[in-house]
Amino acid sequence: LEIETASYVDSRTLDDLPIVRAVDQRSGRHLFATVDEAGTALPAIIAAIEEAGGEVTSSREYRPSFDDIFATLVERHRAEIRAAEDGAAGLASATVDPGTAA
Numbered sequence: 001l002e003i004e005t006a007s008y009v010d011s012r013t014l015d016d017l018p019i020v021r022a023v024d025q026r027s028g029r030h031l032f033a034t035v036d037e038a039g040t041a042l043p044a045i046i047a048a049i050e051e052a053g054g055e056v057t058s059s060r061e062y063r064p065s066f067d068d069i070f071a072t073l074v075e076r077h078r079a080e081i082r083a084a085e086d087g088a089a090g091l092a093s094a095t096v097d098p099g100t101a102a
Contacts, residue, residue: 001038002062003031003045009054017044032062 008028014020019041022034035041038061046056064072 001033001035001042001045002060003033003049003056004058005029005031005049006055006057009049009052013048013052013054014045017041017048019044 006029009031011023011025011031014023014031014033019035019037020033021036024032024034026032033041033045035045042059046059049056
């Protein structure tokens with residue numbers, strides 16, 4: 001769901017909603033919420049924003065393009081590789097040369 005508000009809304013407002021898988025705050029007034037069922041989630045998201053003192057000015061179901069999905073998957077894969085490399089580097093620096101051990 002793509003949601004625009006009248007003023008700044010902290011995306012953490014939606015953290016406690018079990019129907020929201022993830023929130024990407026593109027700007028202070030612009031949120032993208034990943035949900036399983038848009039029709040069910042939208043009223044709950046609007047209510048949560050209003051309870052936090054915000055006002056939703058527009059909302060729409062957003063369906064990412066193939067290019068958007070591909071870019072997200074590539075970035076996720078790169079992040080996993082970086083994490084694995086960082087973990088391997090940490091293990092390598094933590095090992096002790098048996099010839100120098102006391």
